[in-house]
Amino acid sequence: MKIRTKLLLFVLSSTLAIFASIIYLNYSTSRKTLVNEIERNAESMVDKYRLLLDSKLEDTTDVAVLEGKTIETLGGSLNFDKVKDLIKSYLSHYPEVYGSTISFLQGENDFGHTLFDAAKQFNSIEPEKAAHAMTTGKQGFVSLWNAMIGKQSWIVYGPLSTTGWSLGIVYPEDELLEDLRALHHKIVIIACSGIVLIFLIIFLISSHITRPIGDLVVAVKRVAGGDFFTEIKMPRSKDEIGMLAKAFSGMKNSLGSMMTQIREEKEMFAAAFTNMTDGLVILDANCNVLQFNRSAEKLLMLPAKGSMREHLSRNFEGELPFGNGEACTNERSTFKLSKKQVGDANVLHLECVVSPIVDDNGAVKEHVLNIRDITDQEVEERSKGDFLSLISHKFFTPLTVLQGKLMLLKDAGPLQEKQEKIVNSMADQTGKLNDLIGSLVSFVSLEGSKFDTKKDDLDLRSELNEVVVECKSWFTDKKPDIIVKVADELKKFSFNKNYFKLIIRRLVDNGIKFNMNTPPVILVDCATEGEYASFSVTDNGIGIPSEFHDKIFEKFYQIEKYYTGNVEGVGLGLAYVKTLVDTFKGKIDVRSEAGKGTTFKILLPNS
Structure with missing residues (x-):
């Protein structure tokens, strides 16, 4: 149901309720007015007839006047017979005026029959009540059905002071209510006219109020259909509807701008998606x-x-x-x-x-x-591998000869101090070169062949102690402090022995090489984490800036500061470790800050 219809129904029902209340109050007031009018007329008419009848009891000749009309001129004292004549004369002047009927009662007798007889004849209790009241000299009025004329009537009665008799006057109700009914008719006409007028006024007002809402509904439907650029007719009023229209217009403009931006971004994304x-x-x-x-x-x-x-x-x-x-x-x-x-x-x-x-x-x-x-990358990697393999093998032959000659020089006999120092230096450098070429050969072999997935039952303490002894022998000048901790539940571990020692050896080797402290401290901590065995290698070295954490596992990558040759290696150690960890479906993570040391954590399946 539309707002206009609801508003009209509400106002119309309220108006009808108000008019119904007015009519009810008017009806109640009219009934009260009727009673007051009858009471007033009763007193007035009784007084008039009293004056008329009382004047006939005087000895002097008077003129009896009733409602401006001469009835009869009588002289002398008024006796019973003259009263009869007076009544006949009065009735002859007003033969059809029911409101002028007069009855004189003395005791319970009248000139033909009593009111008690009339009550019995017409089976009505009201005349009997009036008769009792009149015989006791009371004054009042009562409503009754007048069977003689077939109308609802009112009987007004009161005593006559001079004779002790009672005077009763019967009025038809329609004569009393004639003016009141005319007033009611006018009230009904005015009420109906008022309702129609109010309905028209409310209709015009509601149309004026709801027109902006209708325009707003049309705009909402257009916006719901995707038209964010339709113009909204803004109402001139600054009431709630005007505020709502203004707010909706602002929302529509915001949605339009947002949809335009989304459309542009979608087109950009589509272009990037298509052409990337x-x-x-x-x-x-x-x-x-x-x-x-x-x-x-x-x-x-x-x-x-x-x-x-x-x-x-x-x-x-x-x-x-x-x-x-x-x-x-x-x-x-x-x-x-x-x-x-x-x-x-x-x-x-x-x-x-x-x-x-x-x-x-x-x-x-x-x-x-x-x-x-990654075809080009694979070809490049393969070419690198072939080149490294070629160079490594080509270097091995002369290097082996050179090492052999140096050993002969050492064993040939006593050397001068300077000669001995030169020979020892040459032996150390050829040893380092041999280790470097060995690492290259191992890495090339590892990449170019299938991994040995055979697993060995390892005694971790024993294997790690061997790695510690080996690493300390490489760095006798730095005298590193290597600490090993193995959890009791991880004393036994199943993994390829050579690969495991290679992983730990490379991490410990890095922790010692990139360490300026004296002595370098390395902690190897072994524990379990769910279905994995956890191996953490922590050092107190120079640390690794966070921006290099992802790059250090790339082949041949070294942080620029140390890419000078002062630190042995070519950047294959961590790449070697990650390759092995990934091959066995493990995980490797690094946590480090510059100047605060480094921790490498490896998780390997513990099956």
Whole structure:
């Protein structure tokens, strides 16, 4: 129901209620007025007839006047017979005026029959009440049904002082109410006219009030349909509706600006999504393709037939993070793919990252698959590996000869002090060069071959003590303090022995090399964390700035300050460690601040 209709109904019902109350009060007042009028007329008419009849009892000749009309001139004393004549004469002058009927009673007798007889004849108790009152000399009035004329009437009665008789006058009610009914008629007409007038006024006022609301509703529907630039007719009034229209206009303008901005950002995102170098694919929870860009189309040969997992399994080689019949992973996962070589076509290497998109309840809605072409990187890495392998092997032969000659010089006999110092220095440097070439060969071998996944039951205390002795022998000049702590529940650990010692050795080696304190303090702490074995290597060295935390695991990366040759190594140690940890599905993390030391924490599956 519209506001205008509600307002009209409310005002109309209120008006009707008010007029009904007025009419009811008027009716009650009219009834009271009727009683007062009858009482007033009763006293007046009784007084008139008293005057008339009392004047006939005098001995002098008088003229009886009733309501301005001469009745009869009588002289002498008024006796019973003359009263009869007076009544006949009066009735002859007013034969049809019911309000002038007169009855004289003495005791219970009248000239024909008594009022008691009339009450019995018409089966009415009101005449009997009036008769009793008149015979006792009372004055008053009572309503009764006049069967003789068939109308509701009022009888007014009162005593005559000179004769002891009572005078009763009967009035038809319609004669008494004639003026009152005319007044009621006028009131009804005025009330109806007032209702119509009020209805018209309220209709005009409500139309004026609700017109801005109607305009606002139209504007709201347009805004709901996406039209944020439609003009709103602003009302001139400054009431609540005007304030509402102004507020809505401000909201509409804000939404329009916001939608324009969102549209522009969407267009920019669409352009970036379409033209970016990396491939992007949007997948649903079941790995079905929803959307992809141009790069993904070229790299993955989209559109796919069936689900993405089926398409990748059919056209690429690599270990997918989901198998056939399985849902997409709910965790961020990285994997590599190689396009199956067909004929002379070059092999394509891809690095893929699939990330879930969750809703507010944590349920996976979609997945984003990012694809990057790493073919050139793979070729470069392979070339680096081939070069390192070649250089390492080419260096080994002359280096071995050089070390052998130095050993001969040492064993040839006594040397001068200066000669001995030179030979020892050459031996130390060739030893370091041999270790460096050995590291290169090990790293190249590790990258180019499959890892030995065989596991050994390790006694951690024994294995770690061997690493401590070995590392101390490398840094006799620094005299490092290496502390080992092993939790009781982790005395036994299952892992590849060579790889485990290599990981710990590299971390301890870094903690000593990049340490300016005397002595360097290294803490190796072993414990358990759920399904993992935790190995933390903490030093009191120079620390690593936070901006380098992700880069230190890259191959050949060294923080610039120490890329001078003063610190041995070429930046392969941490890359070597991370490769091993990732291979065995472990995790590695670094916590460090410049000048406050470094902690490397490794989690390895404890199965």
